Amino acid sequence: MVQPIAPSRLGVGAELSLEHVSISFRGVHALRDVSFEVRPGSVTALIGPNGAGKTTLFNCISGLYRSGGTIRLDGRDISTTRSAARARLGVARTFQTPALVAGWSVLANVVVGDCARGAAGPFASFLQPGRENRQARQAHEQAADLLETFGLAHLSETPVDGLPHAQRRRVEIVRALLPSPRLLLLDEPAAGLGNEESFPLFDRLLRWAEGRDMTVLLVEHSMDLVMKVAGHVVVLDAGGVIADGAAEEVRQDPAVIKAYLGE
Amino acid sequence: MSAVAAGVQRSRWPVRLAWVVGMVLVALLAFVITDYELFRLSRMACIGIAVLSLDLLTGRAGLISAGQGALFGLGAYTTVLLVYHEIAPYPVAIVLGSVLCFLVGLVLGLPALRLGGLNLGLVTLGAALVFPELLKKYSDLTGGVFGIGISPPQAPLDLALTSAQWLYLVSVAGLLIAMAFYTRLVNSRFGRGLEALRTNENMAASVGVDLARSKLLAFGISSAMAGFGGGLYLLLIGHVTPDTFLLTLSLSMLFAAVVGGLRSRLGVLLGAAFVVFVPDFSAAFGERGPQLIYAIALLLTVYLLPRGIVPSLAALGRRLLGRRAPRTPEPWDEIEPGAAVAPEQSPVVDRLGKG
Numbered sequence: 001m002v003q004p005i006a007p008s009r010l011g012v013g014a015e016l017s018l019e020h021v022s023i024s025f026r027g028v029h030a031l032r033d034v035s036f037e038v039r040p041g042s043v044t045a046l047i048g049p050n051g052a053g054k055t056t057l058f059n060c061i062s063g064l065y066r067s068g069g070t071i072r073l074d075g076r077d078i079s080t081t082r083s084a085a086r087a088r089l090g091v092a093r094t095f096q097t098p099a100l101v102a103g104w105s106v107l108a109n110v111v112v113g114d115c116a117r118g119a120a121g122p123f124a125s126f127l128q129p130g131r132e133n134r135q136a137r138q139a140h141e142q143a144a145d146l147l148e149t150f151g152l153a154h155l156s157e158t159p160v161d162g163l164p165h166a167q168r169r170r171v172e173i174v175r176a177l178l179p180s181p182r183l184l185l186l187d188e189p190a191a192g193l194g195n196e197e198s199f200p201l202f203d204r205l206l207r208w209a210e211g212r213d214m215t216v217l218l219v220e221h222s223m224d225l226v227m228k229v230a231g232h233v234v235v236l237d238a239g240g241v242i243a244d245g246a247a248e249e250v251r252q253d254p255a256v257i258k259a260y261l262g263e
Numbered sequence: 264m265s266a267v268a269a270g271v272q273r274s275r276w277p278v279r280l281a282w283v284v285g286m287v288l289v290a291l292l293a294f295v296i297t298d299y300e301l302f303r304l305s306r307m308a309c310i311g312i313a314v315l316s317l318d319l320l321t322g323r324a325g326l327i328s329a330g331q332g333a334l335f336g337l338g339a340y341t342t343v344l345l346v347y348h349e350i351a352p353y354p355v356a357i358v359l360g361s362v363l364c365f366l367v368g369l370v371l372g373l374p375a376l377r378l379g380g381l382n383l384g385l386v387t388l389g390a391a392l393v394f395p396e397l398l399k400k401y402s403d404l405t406g407g408v409f410g411i412g413i414s415p416p417q418a419p420l421d422l423a424l425t426s427a428q429w430l431y432l433v434s435v436a437g438l439l440i441a442m443a444f445y446t447r448l449v450n451s452r453f454g455r456g457l458e459a460l461r462t463n464e465n466m467a468a469s470v471g472v473d474l475a476r477s478k479l480l481a482f483g484i485s486s487a488m489a490g491f492g493g494g495l496y497l498l499l500i501g502h503v504t505p506d507t508f509l510l511t512l513s514l515s516m517l518f519a520a521v522v523g524g525l526r527s528r529l530g531v532l533l534g535a536a537f538v539v540f541v542p543d544f545s546a547a548f549g550e551r552g553p554q555l556i557y558a559i560a561l562l563l564t565v566y567l568l569p570r571g572i573v574p575s576l577a578a579l580g581r582r583l584l585g586r587r588a589p590r591t592p593e594p595w596d597e598i599e600p601g602a603a604v605a606p607e608q609s610p611v612v613d614r615l616g617k618g
């Protein structure tokens with residue numbers, strides 16, 4: 001029995017707009033002239049077959065790759081902004097294969113997300129110990145709350161090393177949520193999960209986000225999940241956008257069916 | 264609450280207590296053993312500071328430096344020159360030496376923005392090779408091959424301490440300050456960011472860790488610490504020559520950090536003890552004795568205790584006690600399959616270099 005996802009309404013998150021984003025690797029065009037908008041407070045899905053360029057686009061948006069074209073966050077051109085500075089502007093992401101610090105506990109891995117709240121100088125904890133301690137305590141409390149929400153509280157002191165993939169992924173989601181991002185990029189958060197697991201996960205996520213100012217861009221292969229949570233869908237194929245519209249329309253689009261759904 | 268969680272929380276304060284008691288005993292040693300033994304322990308403390316500084320850089324930030332001995336030497340030479348020319352009393356001179364090392368460290372860190380691993384090791388190796396040559400070249404300032412010296416500082420306030428006892432207490436206090444600084448730093452947001460950066464640069468950048476800034480500061484701070492250790496070392500030995508800070512010193516510091524075990528303060532002490540005491544024990548093997556012992560110890564550690572002596576034994580202990588031992592990847596480990604992109608393919612590296 002699959003649990004339904006409660007409808008929720010996000011606050012006004014960031015608006016993301018991509019204009020002619022392109023990138024190539026040794027002559028291979030991974031993204032060509034990608035343009036689309038992600039409306040503030042929306043949940044938008046980015047779908048496409050393997051190798052379409054979805055993860056590459058995430059790398060461009062989060063600043064790990066420098067691409068051609070223009071990337072705007074709330075109208076502001078962030079194309080040349082460094083990755084860490086984009087994080088501080090409210091861009092948070094997860095990785096397709098979860099990237100956690102081995103040897104650290106679940107809690108420590110979540111708390112590191114607090115770096116996005118502002119550059120921490122090496123001497124801050126010596127010069128302003130009170131302030132740093134307060135911030136650390138706050139981050140730990142928020143992390144504990146989030147871990148509770150996502151059903152990980154019992155693991156908070158466990159080293160992440162031995163955790164199963166699905167849980168590692170969940171830890172990453174919690175880390176991304178910690179600084180209350182304005183734009184959340186999720187790279188296949190439900191990979192390897194059945195609907196009976198992925199639906200409750202999104203139910204939790206969207207309930208948590210209810211009323212918060214957050215926009216979600218989601219890369220996901222499960223069409224059940226996409227249709228359930230995303231109002232808007234963008235389809236990439238071979239580095240180019242082949243469809244962009246309301247979820248239902250895109251589902252009916254013959255080009256999409258040919259490239260992706262029909263495989 | 265899980266057993267692991269409870270274990271972690273319970274084990275914290277006895278560890279602290281053990282450190283405090285241990286340190287008090289260490290201080291009391293000053294009144295028990297001979298001045299010569301005190302001198303050797305003091306050297307160990309100063310070298311320990313340098314090894315700790317290297318552990319910060321290599322163990323935490325994953326940046327390898329084969330030139331830490333040069334910064335140690337720069338701290339020592341700055342201190343001796345300032346005191347010799349009566350520009351500053353020795354405590355001030357040591358601080359100024361550390362500040363200078365911080366600045367030089369920032370410059371030495373620049374290649375780290377482009378290079379990693381072996382290449383960075385080679386660049387820093389260059390610094391270790393050049394330093395003694397520079398000292399010889401600018402002999403008007405440095406005294407050339409004959410070096411330069413000052414008389415050993417005496418205990419202040421008419422304390423009834425020999426110079427060796429006083430310097431021993433100063434060195435141990437210096438080591439404690441360095442340890443406290445290190446501990447606070449690695450547990451700060453900045454320190455956590457460094458470790459994130461070591462594990463996965465892309466992940467670190469995406470959670471807001473400024474890679475270039477963090478790496479440079481790691482180099483600067485580590486160099487300042489090494490310079491601090493060098494300044495104290497100068498007080499101990501009184502006289503320095505270019506031969507005091509040869510490449511072998513830098514390499515033995517790296518050796519000490521790795522063999523003792525990265526990210527382990529106890530490992531740092533063990534490594535420093537190796538550097539100081541091995542040459543004495545191994546004199547029996549002839550002139551090449553120390554090198555031979557180092558080489559053998561290094562090989563044995565790599566084969567038998569790949570994470571260094573202290574962490575490997577700690578892991579073994581935990582396994583015997585039935586607790587899970589987390590494994591932390593070393594900087595030279597292959598990048599986790601979890602990383603989205605291999606760093607050498609990542610344009611982020613190019614960009615940082617140019618920016």
Ligand SMILES: Nc1ncnc2c1ncn2[C@@H]1O[C@H](COP(=O)(O)OP(=O)(O)OP(=O)(O)O)[C@@H](O)[C@H]1O
Pocket residue numbers: 025030048049050051052053054055056057096604605608609
């Ligand atoms: N750093 C890189 N170096 C070389 N080629 C790359 C790099 N990053 C991405 N590519 C190429 O870009 C293309 C798109 O890859 P990407 O990982 O973005 O696809 P994807 O849509 O995320 O696929 P999947 O559904 O399998 O995750 C691939 O051909 C890939 O080989």
Ligand SMILES: [Mg+2]
Pocket residue numbers: 054055056096
């Ligand atoms: Mg992908």
